Amino acid sequence: MLLRSLATVTAQKPYFLDEPVKPMMQTAVPGPASKSVLERLDKYQDTRTAFFVADFEKSKGNYIVDVDGNTMLDVFAQIASIPIGYNNPAFLELATKPAFQTALANRAALGVNPTKDWVDSVEDAFMRVAPKGMANVFTVMCGSCANENAFKTAFMYQAAKRRGQNDFTPEELNSCMKNQAPGSPDMSILSFSQAFHGRLFGSLTATASKAIHKVDIPAFDWPKAPFPALKYPLEDHVEHNKKAEAASLEQVEHIIKTNQKPVAAVVVEPIQSEGGDNHASFDYFRKLQAICQKHDVLFIVDEVQTGVGATGTFWAHEAWNLPSPPDIVTFSKKFQAAGFYLNPQLRPKHTYRLYNTWMGDPVRAMQAAAIVNEIESKDLLSNVKQVGGYLQRGLKELASKGSLANVRGQGTFIAFDMHTPTERDNFLLAMRQKGVNIGGCGERSVRLRPMLVFQQNHADILLNTMESVLYK
Amino acid sequence: MLLRSLATVTAQKPYFLDEPVKPMMQTAVPGPASKSVLERLDKYQDTRTAFFVADFEKSKGNYIVDVDGNTMLDVFAQIASIPIGYNNPAFLELATKPAFQTALANRAALGVNPTKDWVDSVEDAFMRVAPKGMANVFTVMCGSCANENAFKTAFMYQAAKRRGQNDFTPEELNSCMKNQAPGSPDMSILSFSQAFHGRLFGSLTATASKAIHKVDIPAFDWPKAPFPALKYPLEDHVEHNKKAEAASLEQVEHIIKTNQKPVAAVVVEPIQSEGGDNHASFDYFRKLQAICQKHDVLFIVDEVQTGVGATGTFWAHEAWNLPSPPDIVTFSKKFQAAGFYLNPQLRPKHTYRLYNTWMGDPVRAMQAAAIVNEIESKDLLSNVKQVGGYLQRGLKELASKGSLANVRGQGTFIAFDMHTPTERDNFLLAMRQKGVNIGGCGERSVRLRPMLVFQQNHADILLNTMESVLYK
Numbered sequence: 001m002l003l004r005s006l007a008t009v010t011a012q013k014p015y016f017l018d019e020p021v022k023p024m025m026q027t028a029v030p031g032p033a034s035k036s037v038l039e040r041l042d043k044y045q046d047t048r049t050a051f052f053v054a055d056f057e058k059s060k061g062n063y064i065v066d067v068d069g070n071t072m073l074d075v076f077a078q079i080a081s082i083p084i085g086y087n088n089p090a091f092l093e094l095a096t097k098p099a100f101q102t103a104l105a106n107r108a109a110l111g112v113n114p115t116k117d118w119v120d121s122v123e124d125a126f127m128r129v130a131p132k133g134m135a136n137v138f139t140v141m142c143g144s145c146a147n148e149n150a151f152k153t154a155f156m157y158q159a160a161k162r163r164g165q166n167d168f169t170p171e172e173l174n175s176c177m178k179n180q181a182p183g184s185p186d187m188s189i190l191s192f193s194q195a196f197h198g199r200l201f202g203s204l205t206a207t208a209s210k211a212i213h214k215v216d217i218p219a220f221d222w223p224k225a226p227f228p229a230l231k232y233p234l235e236d237h238v239e240h241n242k243k244a245e246a247a248s249l250e251q252v253e254h255i256i257k258t259n260q261k262p263v264a265a266v267v268v269e270p271i272q273s274e275g276g277d278n279h280a281s282f283d284y285f286r287k288l289q290a291i292c293q294k295h296d297v298l299f300i301v302d303e304v305q306t307g308v309g310a311t312g313t314f315w316a317h318e319a320w321n322l323p324s325p326p327d328i329v330t331f332s333k334k335f336q337a338a339g340f341y342l343n344p345q346l347r348p349k350h351t352y353r354l355y356n357t358w359m360g361d362p363v364r365a366m367q368a369a370a371i372v373n374e375i376e377s378k379d380l381l382s383n384v385k386q387v388g389g390y391l392q393r394g395l396k397e398l399a400s401k402g403s404l405a406n407v408r409g410q411g412t413f414i415a416f417d418m419h420t421p422t423e424r425d426n427f428l429l430a431m432r433q434k435g436v437n438i439g440g441c442g443e444r445s446v447r448l449r450p451m452l453v454f455q456q457n458h459a460d461i462l463l464n465t466m467e468s469v470l471y472k
Numbered sequence: 473m474l475l476r477s478l479a480t481v482t483a484q485k486p487y488f489l490d491e492p493v494k495p496m497m498q499t500a501v502p503g504p505a506s507k508s509v510l511e512r513l514d515k516y517q518d519t520r521t522a523f524f525v526a527d528f529e530k531s532k533g534n535y536i537v538d539v540d541g542n543t544m545l546d547v548f549a550q551i552a553s554i555p556i557g558y559n560n561p562a563f564l565e566l567a568t569k570p571a572f573q574t575a576l577a578n579r580a581a582l583g584v585n586p587t588k589d590w591v592d593s594v595e596d597a598f599m600r601v602a603p604k605g606m607a608n609v610f611t612v613m614c615g616s617c618a619n620e621n622a623f624k625t626a627f628m629y630q631a632a633k634r635r636g637q638n639d640f641t642p643e644e645l646n647s648c649m650k651n652q653a654p655g656s657p658d659m660s661i662l663s664f665s666q667a668f669h670g671r672l673f674g675s676l677t678a679t680a681s682k683a684i685h686k687v688d689i690p691a692f693d694w695p696k697a698p699f700p701a702l703k704y705p706l707e708d709h710v711e712h713n714k715k716a717e718a719a720s721l722e723q724v725e726h727i728i729k730t731n732q733k734p735v736a737a738v739v740v741e742p743i744q745s746e747g748g749d750n751h752a753s754f755d756y757f758r759k760l761q762a763i764c765q766k767h768d769v770l771f772i773v774d775e776v777q778t779g780v781g782a783t784g785t786f787w788a789h790e791a792w793n794l795p796s797p798p799d800i801v802t803f804s805k806k807f808q809a810a811g812f813y814l815n816p817q818l819r820p821k822h823t824y825r826l827y828n829t830w831m832g833d834p835v836r837a838m839q840a841a842a843i844v845n846e847i848e849s850k851d852l853l854s855n856v857k858q859v860g861g862y863l864q865r866g867l868k869e870l871a872s873k874g875s876l877a878n879v880r881g882q883g884t885f886i887a888f889d890m891h892t893p894t895e896r897d898n899f900l901l902a903m904r905q906k907g908v909n910i911g912g913c914g915e916r917s918v919r920l921r922p923m924l925v926f927q928q929n930h931a932d933i934l935l936n937t938m939e940s941v942l943y944k
Contacts, residue, residue, distance in 0.1 A: 041591040044599060044608055048823045054585040056578035057570070067588050078581035079829045091577035095567075098529070104576075104835075105563035106528035107808060109550035112911075113526040116539050119513040127516060136516055141613035142830065148672045152689055159688035173683040177665075179691035183683070187690055193649075199828055200620045201692070202673030211645040211655070212822060216631035217624055219648070219656035220673070220690055333829060336579060350684060351520045356671055357551045357805060358614065363576075363835075439584075 015378060015453040016061030016085060022461055023063075023435020024071040031068030051432065059086035062451060062458050064437060072432065073461055076439040080273070080305050080449035081333040084374045088453075094370050103362040110139070110359035118362055125368035129314050130341055133325035139339035139360025143304035143332030144198030147267065149354060150328045150340045151189050151202050154265035154298045156348045158187060161296070188220065188261040190252065190297070192227035194275030194442070197267055197302055206267055209275035209442075223259050225251045227272060228280050232406040233396075245284040249291060256295045265298035265327070266291075270316035273305040276442020277415030279408055282320040289322055298327040298346075308334035309375055309452045312385040312411030319410065334452075335371065337364040380452040387456055388412040391448070394463040403470040404446075414448045415441065430469045436462055487850060487925040488533030488557060494933055495535070495907020496543040503540030523904065531558035534923060534930050536909060544904065545933055548911040552745070552777050552921035553805040556846045560925075566842050575834040582611070582831035590834055597840035601786050602813055605797035611811035611832025615776035615804030616670030619739070621826060622800045622812045623661050623674050626737035626770045628820045630659060633768070660692065660733040662724065662769075664699035666747030666914070669739060669774055678739055681747035681914075695731050697723045699744060700752050704878040705868075717756040721763060728767045737770035737799070738763075742788035745777040748914020749887030751880055754792040761794055770799040770818075780806035781847055781924045784857040784883030791882065806924075807843065809836040852924040859928055860884040863920070866935040875942040876918075886920045887913065902941045908934055 030038065034052040041047050058065035062085060064074040074082075084090065094100050099117055108115050126137040138153075140146050169182075176183025191197060191206040198204060205219040228244040231237035256263045268288065272278040292299040306316035308331070313319050317326060327346065332338035339360060348354055375381060388411040395407040395416055406417040418424040424444045431438050441447040450458065502510065506525040513519050530537035534557060536546040546554075556562065566572050571589055580587050598609040610625075612618050641654075648655025663669060663678035670676060677691040700716040703709035728735045740760065744750040764771040778788035780803070785791050789798060799818065804810035811832060820826055847853060860883040867879045867888055878889040890896040896916045903910050913919040922930065 037586070037588065037591055041586060041594065044591075044594050045610065046819050046823070046826070047586070049583045049827065050586055051584050053588055054578075054580060055588050056580070057574045057588075059578060064585070076584070078579060079584060081579065081581060081829055086578050087574070088577065092573065095573040095576050101564065101567040102529045102559070104567050104839075105560065106526075106531060106558050107550060107553065108526060108528070109553060111521045112523050112548070112551060113536070114509070114513060114519070114522055116509065116525055116527050116529075119509055119516075122513065122516050138517065142617065142828065144828065145614065145617065145672065151673075152671075155690065156688045168683075168687055172687055176683055176686040176689075176691070177680050178696070179677055179686075179693055183687050184691035185688060199624075200617065200672050200674065201623075201677075202690075205651055205673075208649050210824075211640075211648055212824060214648040214651075215640055215644055215655050216628045216648075216657060218627065218659055218692055219651035220692070221651055224650070347518050351518070352682075352684060354518070355521065356614065356616065357553055367576075 012455045012457070014455065014457070019061035020063045020071050023073050025433070025435050026070050027068045029066065029070055029432045031066065031070060033067040037067060051437065056086060061085040062454055070435070072435045072437045073458060074437045075448045075450040075454070075462060076437050077449050077451050079333070079439065080310070082451050083308055083334040083336070083371045084380070085451050085453040088374065090370045090374050091367060094366060100363065100366055103366065107358065108362055109357050110362070111355050115362055118365070121362060121365035121369055125337065125365050125372055126339070126341070128372050131315050131318065131325055131329050134329060134341040134343060136342050136344045136347065137339055138342060138354055139337060139365065140356070141358065141361065142338050143330070144200045144203045146304065146330040146332055146338045146340050147197045147203045147206070147302060148200055150267070150300050150330050151206070151265065153328060153342060153346050153354060154189065154300065155185070155187055156353060157298060157346050158262070158264040159185060160349065186261045187264045188222040188259060190223050190225060190255055190259070190263045190266045192268060192272070193224050194227050194272050194278055195224075195267070195269060196272070196274035221261065223255045223263070225255055227278055228284065230279060232408045234279070234281070234408070241281065245280060249284070249287050252288065253291050256291065256297055263297050265300050267300040267302055269302045270306045270311070271410065271413060273447065274441055276445045277408065277447050285317065285320045286322060289326065300328040300330065301326045302330050304330055304332045306413065307331045308371065309381055309384055310334070310411055310413040310449065312381060312388060314375070314381065316410065335368050337361065337368040375452060383455065384411040384452055387454055387459055388414065390456055391459040391462070394459060398463065398466055398470065401471060412448065412450050412454055415445050418444050418446065420444055427469065431465060434465050434469060436465045484927045484929070486927065486929070491533035492535045492543050495545050497905070497907050498542050499540040501538065501542055501904045503538065503542060505539040509539060523909065528558060533557040534926055542907070544907045544909045545930060546909045547920045547922040547926070547934060548909050549921050549923050551805070551911065552782070554923050555780055555806040555808070555843045556852070557923050557925040560846065562842045562846050563839065566838060572835065572838055575838065579830065580834055581829050582834070583827050587834055590837070593834060593837035593841055597809065597837050597844055598811070598813070600844050603787050603790065603797055603801050606801065606813040606815060608814045608816045608819065609811055610814060610826060611809060611837065612828070613830065613833065614810050615802070616672045616675045618776065618802040618804055618810045618812050619669045619675045619678070619774060620672055622739070622772050622802050623678070623737065625800060625814060625818050625826060626661065626772065627657070627659055628825060629770060629818050630734070630736040631657060632821065658733045659736045660694040660731060662695050662697060662727055662731070662735045662738045664740060664744070665696050666699050666744050666750055667696075667739070667741060668744070668746035693733065695727045695735070697727055699750055700756060702751060704880045706751070706753070706880070713753065717752060721756070721759050724760065725763050728763065728769055735769050737772050739772040739774055741774045742778045742783070743882065743885060745919065746913055748917045749880065749919050757789065757792045758794060761798065772800040772802065773798045774802050776802055776804045778885065779803045780843065781853055781856055782806070782883055782885040782921065784853060784860060786847070786853065788882065807840050809833065809840040847924060855927065856883040856924055859926055859931055860886065862928055863931040863934070866931060870935065870938055870942065873943060884920065884922050884926055887917050890916050890918065892916055899941065903937060906937050906941060908937045
């Protein structure tokens with residue numbers, strides 16, 4: 001018996017009038033056409049991680065279509081990076097505009113030659129939704145690069161503070177060319193157990209989600225604090241969770257005070273995503289910031305996965321009600337453009353220290369502006385809050401029957417656990433065969449990362465499909 | 473008296489019929505309109521490195537137009553990253569194609585959902601010009617990321633070799649989560665003095681072009697070998713240069729044999745670019761590869777700046793006539809798409825180790841295919857060789873009069889030195905005021921990075937303007 005049906009829910013005006021009404025499966029996934037393309041591609045690239053081959057021309061809104069003609073409800077959304085639905089008319093229209101085509105045909109080195117409309121994009125995309133009190137933005141090409149440049153900014157800030165009014169010493173300038181102290185200083189970034197901040201050498205050092213990402217790659221000797229291991233539902237475990245958070249904060253402060261390599265910054269995700277969708281209370285983050293401020297350690301919030309609306313606020317950290325802004329907030333994925341917000345006093349005194357060839361991409365910034373427009377004009381944050389609540393209630397109903405546990409979320413940024421990694425993997429495969437594309441995270445968690453245009457009818461399909469897979 | 477004029481050179485059919493015929497200056501650079509935009513932008517971003525604000529809509533072929541209406545011959549080309557001229561019709565036409573617009577509106581996570589035409593792009597762009605014998609390609613978003621992932625590949629290869637048929641030990645998997653050995657191994661990448669490989673933590677460690685890029689940023693304790701300091705013109709200093717190269721190679725082998733942190737790979741630029749356009753002989757690179765092979769150290773060629781035709785071959789290292797391919801070749805900039813070629817045996821055995829969200833950009837890959845088409849159909853490599861020879865001869869004539877020295881180059885990838893850094897900086901500024909946009913490199917070098925559509929008439933304008941600036 002199905003828990004819910006389209007007829008019983010409040011009718012919502014659909015964002016996509018021409019979207020499929022439900023999944024339609026023609027073959028197993030991956031089907032023969034996907035397999036054939038993957039076999040051809042595998043000569044050149046490792047395709048073992050591919051779920052199927054996408055036909056984006058035919059995909060629409062919340063539905064992804066593959067080359068076998070399978071139409072799937074997509075709550076993985078290119079690893080949480082599609083914001084406003086496949087083939088959103090706002091994006092398609094943008095692609096026909098001369099300014100957009102000019103930006104595409106002439107890729108700027110923005111540090112040398114900002115384009116005439118770059119400042120408009122900066123205002124219309126990044127500054128329009130800047131976290132309160134954050135006045136500057138530095139743009140790059142991907143989330144890992146955003147975090148690495150944020151770390152560089154923190155190191156330069158701390159070194160400048162230590163140096164005071166003095167300029168670099170000849171010893172610093174000479175030793176850094178040999179990768180040695182004092183020019184290459186023994187400072188560190190403090191991150192958390194289960195954190196994911198990227199896969200390049202600095203960001204991978206700060207990452208601790210899975211050993212397979214890190215093994216065999218040299219890393220800096222940077223410290224990790226335990227992220228609080230909360231029990232869910234949060235409201236039933238208040239005392240335990242308070243203790244776990246206090247213990248984590250105590251470790252953070254202990255490491256800041258005693259670590260041999262001085263801590264330049266603390267970096268934290270509002271919800272640890274790749275590491276298993278681990279939450280902490282808003283109070284925890286306020287206290288974390290206070291500890292950072294007390295010791296003049298920068299407070300970096302990594303919103304690469306949580307940013308751009310899915311938690312119900314544009315930035316997840318907005319919900320914390322911090323007394324003052326973070327020092328740095330990084331972004332990528334659903335914003336299409338990558339980079340970080342920073343306070344202007346973090347600009348290095350010398351030029352060419354935060355710099356690279358492209359310094360971001362005007363094309364992706366124009367898309368980011370279109371995303372902001374769409375979120376505002378369609379009030380997608382309200383949609384996320386409403387449908388997120390609805391979906392969480394539905395999942396808790398399903399959880400009460402035993403196959404899943406620890407339903408947790410903010411907005412539609414929701415996860416739950418299965419009993420074992422194998423059960424989780426089998427569940428994801430079974431759901432895909434029934435036309436719902438989902439991803440995992442952590443050891444045995446399932447993460448839902450629907451787009452901001454995910455509505456109640458989509459939630460119903462997701463819940464009904466889960467019910468049929470889990471409880472036959 | 474001008475050395476040359478349009479009338480005296482062989483008439484070439486112009487690639488751009490509607491290109492300006494010469495620079496046309498309306499104001500000083502940056503002019504009032506540029507300054508006004510930069511002032512507005514500076515509220516959000518550091519604009520001190522900006523030369524002027526570009527109006528790409530009005531730019532064409534080899535000419536960049538700024539917002540003050542100044543039309544400049546551009547031989548800096550967005551830090552060597554514009555391949556086939558501003559507003560090339562091939563790029564503009566591509567932007568109108570449905571497949572391109574679909575790729576733009578639906579950004580793929582290629583590791584999860586390769587798109588149906590991705591394999592075509594891989595073949596039409598990357599594999600069509602793959603260095604001989606290199607059968608695989610891994611795509612990312614920028615040059616620094618290309619190098620960092622190449623380094624990761626090298627570390628995984630060396631660790632797997634050491635491990636043999638065994639799987640990871642529990643100790644390795646546990647220790648890497650703490651950023652400690654043996655899981656986070658003490659291996660290294662060997663690079664060269666004056667090298668530039670990027671600005672992220674691994675790539676910046678391998679970089680040694682300028683202290684200001686490195687100071688205050690933690691680095692790995694990775695070694696540097698001296699890059700041979702050749703004297704120019706090469707043909708007049710054969711003995712000295714041979715000795716310098718032999719000494720460099722001796723150091724390379726010494727470091728590989730004795731470095732405390734085992735060397736996983738050697739990374740080298742075919743022409744050190746940011747570091748001052750430093751050349752070495754083809755024989756040097758052949759011997760360098762041989763040393764790497766002797767010690768089973770991977771040989772990584774960083775073609776981020778030299779790749780895609782400017783040296784007269786598609787890849788600069790093709791000119792070396794290596795007996796077997798390099799292990800890895802990295803690219804970005806003029807290819808618009810970034811990544812690296814690798815031999816299939818370097819694919820990690822386990823999945824998700826070379827991986828990230830986007831794994832490159834199908835839009836930029838389609839542009840890369842258009843670039844390859846344009847280079848082949850217009851025979852741009854022949855053009856580069858011909859006009860490069862012409863330009864080098866002209867520069868040597870100018871050098872004979874005393875203001876510049878050490879003219880060196882392959883194709884149009886040409887540089888020369890001024891007497892002092894100040895003279896160089898003043899020269900660049902003066903040239904810009906006269907309508908030629910050029911960049912510097914190293915301490916006192918000028919680097920010419922014209923596009924592949926740079927022809928003799930453009931070379932004449934460059935040379936005549938230089939003559940008027942240097943010799944009044």
